[in-house]
Amino acid sequence: MTPGSEPAFDAPWHARVFALAVAENEADRLSWPDWTARLATTLRNCGISQSLNGGDDYFLAWLDTLESILVEEGRIEHGEIEIAKAELAKAHALAPHEPLNVQHAANSD
């Protein structure tokens, strides 16, 4: 292979959830050793029932870990993500060809 010839992320959401955790670390709200310990626990638990392939399932574990930490530390409430998801889905249903974004969700009512 040519060094660096593969994309760093296979899907845009992989990159996005990766960046969300790194941003928490950059803002000094998440220490990296704590993060890796938590991620390792999630991966171990996920890997009990299936063999993780290091793609979607890996970043899903990343997402689960980040959500849990944010909820535990009180920065978000568990229901908030579900509500935001429903808003996005609703906005998307009203204008399925528009990109999903904050403005859309806000203007959809």
Added chain:
Amino acid sequence: MEGSENGPVSAHSHLPADPELRVKALEEVLVRKGLVEPAALDAIIDMYQNRIGPRNGARVVARAWSDPNFRSALLADASDAIAEMGYVGRQGEHITAVENTPDTHNIVVCTLCSCYPWPLLGIPPGWYKSDEYRARAVREPRKVLAEFGVTLPKGKAVRVWDSTAEMRYIVIPERPPGSTGMDQEALAELVTRDSMIGTGLPMEPQR
């Protein structure tokens, strides 16, 4: 991910798959709370997608091959030697360089998660994060190496290095035969990502 344009299309058919929607929702919640800015996320992604990658590690290896003083400094304290070349950042704070020799081949894994020297190698490939590699690299490294196309002479020992949040590793592969007289830039071209993880060997110069 996309619904078919030909099939019956409901309003929800183009709704992104669940993880994508969840990530978007999480980002929106954090943005609304002022905890994160989309531009900051863009900058992080750009950094790891476009500016950091195995080219950095390849330059370190090429310099170690060319400059005995740098090689000694790298093996003594890789974090310092690498920082001096400007490769600093997250997951790069504590790095050890392990050198392949005629007697020993080194291979790197993270059995617990996916610790990896980001400033030198970028984001790890999918297989590095897979359960299979994480489990088997320790248990049967020779077999794993063979599957990567690396067959080692019988007498050569294999050392497996398990990365952690506290310590990450880069393999300094053996300088390939036929590369005498090449400058650092040309040498760096021979250094593959996998050769710095230990699952590959550097390319040989084309004659």
